[in-house]
Amino acid sequence: MTPDCERADRNAAVRCAARDWQRAGAVDAATLQAIEAAVPDDRVRAGPVFRVLLFIFTIIAVDAGFGFLSLFLELADSKNGGVLAGFALVTGVVLAVATEYQIGPMRRAQGGTEAAASFLALGYLMGAATWFVFEPLKLDFRDALPVLCLAGAALAVAAAWRWGYPLYAGAAAAALLVALARLPAGRLLWIALPLAAAPFLLRLAESPRLPPAHRSSFTAVLLVALVGLYVAVHLGSWETQLVEEIGEARRGLPPQNDTLWWLSVVATALVPLVLLGLGIRSRRYPLLIVGAGTAVASLVTLRWYVHLAPLWVVITASGAVLVGLVLGLRRWLDAGPGKERGGFTAEPLFQDLARQRLLEMGAAVASFSPDARDLHEEPKFEGGGGQFGGGGSSAEF
Amino acid sequence: MNPDVAKAIPELAASGALPPETAPRLLRVARGELLSVHGELRALLYAGVLMITGGVGLLVKENLDRIGPVVIAVGIGLAAVAALGWVIAKAPPFSWRAVPSPNLAFDYVLLLGVLLAGADLAYVELKFTPLGAHWPWHLLIMALLTGAAACRFDSRVVFSLSLSTFAAWRGVAVALLGSGLWNGSGEAVRWNAIACGALFAGLGLALARTDRKAHFEPVAVNLGWLLVLGGIGSGIFAPGGTGLAWAGALLLAGAGLAAGAFHARRFPLFAYGVLAAYVGLSRLVLEPLKLGVSGCFWFSITSLLLILGLLAAQRRMEEPL
Numbered sequence: 001m002t003p004d005c006e007r008a009d010r011n012a013a014v015r016c017a018a019r020d021w022q023r024a025g026a027v028d029a030a031t032l033q034a035i036e037a038a039v040p041d042d043r044v045r046a047g048p049v050f051r052v053l054l055f056i057f058t059i060i061a062v063d064a065g066f067g068f069l070s071l072f073l074e075l076a077d078s079k080n081g082g083v084l085a086g087f088a089l090v091t092g093v094v095l096a097v098a099t100e101y102q103i104g105p106m107r108r109a110q111g112g113t114e115a116a117a118s119f120l121a122l123g124y125l126m127g128a129a130t131w132f133v134f135e136p137l138k139l140d141f142r143d144a145l146p147v148l149c150l151a152g153a154a155l156a157v158a159a160a161w162r163w164g165y166p167l168y169a170g171a172a173a174a175a176l177l178v179a180l181a182r183l184p185a186g187r188l189l190w191i192a193l194p195l196a197a198a199p200f201l202l203r204l205a206e207s208p209r210l211p212p213a214h215r216s217s218f219t220a221v222l223l224v225a226l227v228g229l230y231v232a233v234h235l236g237s238w239e240t241q242l243v244e245e246i247g248e249a250r251r252g253l254p255p256q257n258d259t260l261w262w263l264s265v266v267a268t269a270l271v272p273l274v275l276l277g278l279g280i281r282s283r284r285y286p287l288l289i290v291g292a293g294t295a296v297a298s299l300v301t302l303r304w305y306v307h308l309a310p311l312w313v314v315i316t317a318s319g320a321v322l323v324g325l326v327l328g329l330r331r332w333l334d335a336g337p338g339k340e341r342g343g344f345t346a347e348p349l350f351q352d353l354a355r356q357r358l359l360e361m362g363a364a365v366a367s368f369s370p371d372a373r374d375l376h377e378e379p380k381f382e383g384g385g386g387q388f389g390g391g392g393s394s395a396e397f
Numbered sequence: 398m399n400p401d402v403a404k405a406i407p408e409l410a411a412s413g414a415l416p417p418e419t420a421p422r423l424l425r426v427a428r429g430e431l432l433s434v435h436g437e438l439r440a441l442l443y444a445g446v447l448m449i450t451g452g453v454g455l456l457v458k459e460n461l462d463r464i465g466p467v468v469i470a471v472g473i474g475l476a477a478v479a480a481l482g483w484v485i486a487k488a489p490p491f492s493w494r495a496v497p498s499p500n501l502a503f504d505y506v507l508l509l510g511v512l513l514a515g516a517d518l519a520y521v522e523l524k525f526t527p528l529g530a531h532w533p534w535h536l537l538i539m540a541l542l543t544g545a546a547a548c549r550f551d552s553r554v555v556f557s558l559s560l561s562t563f564a565a566w567r568g569v570a571v572a573l574l575g576s577g578l579w580n581g582s583g584e585a586v587r588w589n590a591i592a593c594g595a596l597f598a599g600l601g602l603a604l605a606r607t608d609r610k611a612h613f614e615p616v617a618v619n620l621g622w623l624l625v626l627g628g629i630g631s632g633i634f635a636p637g638g639t640g641l642a643w644a645g646a647l648l649l650a651g652a653g654l655a656a657g658a659f660h661a662r663r664f665p666l667f668a669y670g671v672l673a674a675y676v677g678l679s680r681l682v683l684e685p686l687k688l689g690v691s692g693c694f695w696f697s698i699t700s701l702l703l704i705l706g707l708l709a710a711q712r713r714m715e716e717p718l
Binding site for chain 1: 398399400401402404405408409412413414415416419422423426427429430431432433434435436437438439441442443444445446447448449450451452453454455456459460501502505508512515519533536553554557558561562564565566567568569570571586616620664665667668671672689690692693694695696697700701703704707708710711714716717718
């Protein structure tokens with residue numbers, strides 16, 4: 001990132017926090033104005049809706065333009081598709097320059113168009129790389145996969161570092177893990193690398209020397225690395241040789257109940273506990289999120305192997321226990337001095353509750369809405385009533 | 398933890414931009430010394446409700462013969478009554494304005510009660526057929542009851558379920574996770590979707606105009622316009638003139654919505670309008686052009702023009718970041 005972009009990124013973080021404070025009523029509008037004057041924003045930004053629209057239409061415009069020129073100049077008819085790949089390479093480079101120009105001289109940030117241009121640049125460059133790997137190099141899929149993953153990871157790292165998109169950093173980490181899976185000790189690397197890198201990634205994710213975008217990028221890498229670690233040690237993944245399958249390097253199923261199997265059992269149980277423990281101790285969101293997610297996965301795994309009770313009992317009881325735990329935790333936190341304990345509070349503080357409620361509403365409509373009655377079946381009533389539940393449920397669920 | 402904010406707070410307080418008395422708490426949050434888990438607790442409660450309703454669903458499915466329909470119906474009914482009873486006991490007095498939830502669990506226990514009651518009603522209707530040939534009416538009954546509960550207990554989530562249940566009664570599936578957007582897509586469903594959408598949008602308008610549960614308006618209007626545009630849009634691929642007529646209608650509806658939303662600064666509605674109008678116009682133009690070279694040319698040029706238009710509109714509308 002250029003020094004200009006870095007400064008703008010830091011100012012944007014403060015302005016964003018100030019808007020959250022105002023939304024939560026911690027500061028008034030005049031204070032917000034004073035803060036915004038103190039940390040000015042020189043970037044051209046768009047709100048979320050315009051950002052999405054501009055992103056979508058930039059993707060359509062560029063892809064359709066590429067398609068038009070390819071068809072008009074009959075590039076696809078060339079031998080081996082080499083001309084088309086070359087055109088994709090040139091398009092990718094042009095788009096990378098366009099991204100650079102928008103983020104640099106045009107001072108665009110969170111504007112939709114520059115994010116779309118960067119995304120397309122990576123896509124076209126990877127398209128050209130794919131052609132190069134399969135045609136001139138004549139690699140088969142097994143050998144091409146790690147090469148393409150490494151190329152993609154390198155491009156994504158460069159894009160994340162230069163333009164400050166955490167999503168690319170996360171994608172780069174995932175691509176690197178896939179490439180490592182191809183190696184004979186792939187699973188071991190999936191375990192060793194995240195363990196070795198996690199302390200450094202945690203420190204980098206909070207380093208004041210880095211701009212917020214780069215800190216978020218390291219957080220994204222940390223999240224992917226921890227998920228990779230859990231997948232590598234997970235019992236189901238070991239039994240099905242999932243990591244080896246991903247790397248196209250599977251060599252048959254391992255024996256059950258041997259030392260490695262038992263180590264996997266222990267690790268499947270321990271990793272979520274360790275992550276949650278560290279997350280609670282250090283109050284770090286990434287560790288708490290991955291810890292909670294992997295804990296759920298481990299409980300599901302436990303049910304898969306150990307049938308303590310019928311599934312409906314397990315699900316209903318788990319739901320009831322979860323609700324009870326949450327309410328108990330809330331009460332416990334509220335009862336602490338200043339409604340907090342150990343640096344945790346159940347008060348909303350400066351979170352955007354409106355956005356969360358919107359998500360809940362969308363999820364409720366998507367998952368709880370009843371099936372529509374079939375108008376074509378109206379006349380043929382045979383008793384038995386409807387299959388559909390009101391308020392979102394059905395008689396057969 | 399946010400080091401930039403943590404660094405800025407003392408500077409802002411020293412310069413007078415930030416009141417000194419608010420700085421310490423903000424600083425604690427920025428330094429990561431105080432972490433809110435409010436959102437996470439809400440998400441976990443939601444997951445808990447999801448699991449309980451899922452578990453009850455499995456119970457019905459797997460134990461129907463063993464337990465018997467009466468026990469199941471009574472059991473689910475009692476659970477629903479328990480949940481709704483707790484909600485009634487805890488509910489603050491009714492108001493036409495927004496009412497804050499008395500506690501964290503309130504919205505979720507209400508949702509659980511409504512879902513269990515809906516399931517029980519459907520189950521009773523399936524097994525004992527009290528409505529006979531008029532069995533689809535249980536959806537309307539449930540939509541009205543859910544709507545009443547949403548108003549009484551001021552829940553936008555339950556209100557959205559009430560609208561989607563009403564739409565289901567008219568044969569329109571709102572849930573995209575179902576077997577498809579439209580169950581038995583045809584002219585009747587299409588017109589029902591448009592009518593439901595218009596009704597919801599009108600309801601939203603009425604709520605806002607009368608200032609009664611005006612905060613429900615975005616739910617009704619957004620869902621309403623999605624149904625209207627989805628209903629019209631489902632007809633554009635019909636063969637011949639019918640498809641073109643629907644495409645023209647989509648263009649007009651989308652353009653009208655975008656224009657209205659532009660003046661009212663309603664950003665999601667503006668997006669629906671722009672996308673719908675673009676799809677309608679493209680369908681009309683691509684009919685004679687066909688896909689291929691000219692199709693690509695059309696999408697490329699029109700998207701570029703649209704980007705320019707959106708950049709201009711964005712400056713006028715000033716959407717908050």
